[in-house]
Amino acid sequence: MDIINWLFEPLQYGFLTKALLVTVAAAAVSAALSCWLILMGWSLMGDAVSHAVLPGVALAYIFGLPFSVGAFVFGAGAVALIGAVRSTTKLKGDTAIGVVFTALFAFGLAIISKTPSQTDLQHILFGNVLGVSLPELLQVLVLGAATLAILLYKRRDLTLLAFDRIHAHAIGLNTRWLTALLLGLLALTVVVGLQAVGIILVVAMLITPGATAFLLTRNFDRMLLISITITVAAAVAGIYASYYLDVSTGASVVLAQALVFLAVYLLGPRNGVLWQWRRRRARAAESRQHEQIPA
Amino acid sequence: MSLRQLPPGADAIDVASLRVSYDDVTALEHVSLRVRPQTICGLIGVNGSGKSTLFKALMGLVQATSGTVRIFGAAPKDARKLNAVSYVPQAEDVDWTFPVSVRDVVMMGRYGSLGHSRRPRPADRAAVAAALERVGLVDLQHRQIGELSGGQRKRAFVARGIAQDAGLLLLDEPFAGVDKASEAGLTGLFKDLRDEGKTILVSTHDLAGIPQLCDEAILLHQRVLAHGRPETVLTNENLALAFGTALSDVPEGHHGHH
Numbered sequence: 001m002d003i004i005n006w007l008f009e010p011l012q013y014g015f016l017t018k019a020l021l022v023t024v025a026a027a028a029v030s031a032a033l034s035c036w037l038i039l040m041g042w043s044l045m046g047d048a049v050s051h052a053v054l055p056g057v058a059l060a061y062i063f064g065l066p067f068s069v070g071a072f073v074f075g076a077g078a079v080a081l082i083g084a085v086r087s088t089t090k091l092k093g094d095t096a097i098g099v100v101f102t103a104l105f106a107f108g109l110a111i112i113s114k115t116p117s118q119t120d121l122q123h124i125l126f127g128n129v130l131g132v133s134l135p136e137l138l139q140v141l142v143l144g145a146a147t148l149a150i151l152l153y154k155r156r157d158l159t160l161l162a163f164d165r166i167h168a169h170a171i172g173l174n175t176r177w178l179t180a181l182l183l184g185l186l187a188l189t190v191v192v193g194l195q196a197v198g199i200i201l202v203v204a205m206l207i208t209p210g211a212t213a214f215l216l217t218r219n220f221d222r223m224l225l226i227s228i229t230i231t232v233a234a235a236v237a238g239i240y241a242s243y244y245l246d247v248s249t250g251a252s253v254v255l256a257q258a259l260v261f262l263a264v265y266l267l268g269p270r271n272g273v274l275w276q277w278r279r280r281r282a283r284a285a286e287s288r289q290h291e292q293i294p295a
Numbered sequence: 296m297s298l299r300q301l302p303p304g305a306d307a308i309d310v311a312s313l314r315v316s317y318d319d320v321t322a323l324e325h326v327s328l329r330v331r332p333q334t335i336c337g338l339i340g341v342n343g344s345g346k347s348t349l350f351k352a353l354m355g356l357v358q359a360t361s362g363t364v365r366i367f368g369a370a371p372k373d374a375r376k377l378n379a380v381s382y383v384p385q386a387e388d389v390d391w392t393f394p395v396s397v398r399d400v401v402m403m404g405r406y407g408s409l410g411h412s413r414r415p416r417p418a419d420r421a422a423v424a425a426a427l428e429r430v431g432l433v434d435l436q437h438r439q440i441g442e443l444s445g446g447q448r449k450r451a452f453v454a455r456g457i458a459q460d461a462g463l464l465l466l467d468e469p470f471a472g473v474d475k476a477s478e479a480g481l482t483g484l485f486k487d488l489r490d491e492g493k494t495i496l497v498s499t500h501d502l503a504g505i506p507q508l509c510d511e512a513i514l515l516h517q518r519v520l521a522h523g524r525p526e527t528v529l530t531n532e533n534l535a536l537a538f539g540t541a542l543s544d545v546p547e548g549h550h551g552h553h
Contacts, residue, residue: 039393172407
């Protein structure tokens with residue numbers, strides 16, 4: 001069977017199997033987190049954390065530490081810094097975010113420019129999923145599984161936090177702790193995702209899945225399920241497309257997510273823009289007909 | 296834990312010499328008030344008069360600069376742990392596109408008494424079903440929260456407080472964006488809940504509806520200008536104090552939102 005060959009041919013290469021595993025794990029975790037991120041209105045925060053981990057990744061390579069340790073320290077550090085700037089000034093939230101993450105990103109670039117070539121900027125920024133080593137694969141799988149497990153276990157509290165923070169507080173939940181938990185999980189998700197698609201594109205994995213699922217349902221549990229399913233499927237499709245079309249893997253995976261979003265945006269059964277347009281046209285035609293009938 | 300662990304006979308709300316300041320702005324000062332259990336108390340004041348701050352102080356969302364707050368005899372922190380307070384937010388403070396159903400929202404009233412993962416038990420499902428029944432939203436329980444009318448949305452959040460078994464309901468402008476028929480329905484519901492033992496503090500712009508709804512009223516403008524039966528509080532003199540000239544410009548029968 002041709003199709004079977006077509007599917008299995010890439011898997012003969014160990015590096016492609018590893019790439020597939022890393023990407024699927026990253027897709028599942030980021031798709032889950034994405035649902036809360038977009039409902040909290042934290043898309044910019046996702047962008048910030050993903051850029052801010054750059055110095056952490058660079059330093060981890062230099063000192064021979066696991067990349068995830070460096071990335072998490074700087075991701076969480078960025079969140080803390082943003083919180084500090086916000087609470088000690090009258091600056092708006094997005095301003096505090098903008099100042100902190102660009103500074104950290106520039107710091108990362110500076111470190112890389114001063115170190116010998118073993119740290120490849122291109123790989124950190126745009127991902128190097130085809131060159132993932134076994135220890136890196138294991139880090140991604142363990143961190144991904146842990147992040148997903150915590151997200152699912154605390155999903156009701158996190159949804160309440162996003163929906164009605166005051167009620168959460170009024171019934172005795174610790175909203176600060178929950179906010180910190182979600183931010184910590186965001187940092188972990190970035191750590192998992194950047195291995196698959198790199199620092200620049202990981203933000204797409206944090207935003208697009210939730211956005212697509214939001215357009216398809218009005219039930220949170222279903223949104224979570226749709227988000228994960230669609231994103232994992234798009235990730236696999238992206239890996240195959242990258243192999244057969246010979247394009248950058250990270251770009252291919254993110255483009256696959258974007259194409260699914262576009263399809264849902266245009267054709268989604270609930271609020272697809274094309275259907276809305278057709279309904280409007282039908283209504284306009286109907287009212288024209290009514291006008292033509294003499295009173 | 297339940298309300299029954301609170302000291303018996305205490306006031307539902309007991310605020311003494313409360314002062315709350317943000318930076319250099321004083322939102323509330325010298326606020327002392329007591330509300331007995333099983334009372335509907337109207338909270339009246341212009342925007343910026345400190346109504347929202349008082350609500351926040353009752354929930355322990357803002358720190359008092361000085362003074363004390365007691366809910367059924369307990370500090371706000373303990374009252375929260377006992378699920379004693381439920382808050383019904385203003386319509387504009389809710390994300391009506393959020394993917395939760397009416398039933399999901401009411402179930403959130405149970406979270407305070409659930410375990411870490413908030414997985415509902417049969418007793419919680421029963422409490423939610425009873426609360427939905429109580430406010431007449433059983434048929435609409437699977438709708439997304441934004442697919443309800445203004446009055447139904449309020450009922451959903453009140454049902455959340457009922458499911459929570461809170462003794463004190465804080466209602467922030469419940470009649471804003473609600474038509475007259477629904478307003479009458481809500482008023483009836485609030486009175487029934489009072490008769491069943493709830494205490495209700497309701498902030499409202501709707502001065503005309505207050506004698507109909509409330510057992511007592513509080514006129515607030517950073518401090519308590521008047522507190523008592525609605526007819527003694529809602530005198531022209533008091534209203535002029537609270538609303539300044541704003542009210543004299545409003546034609547009779549029109550309750551403007553300033």
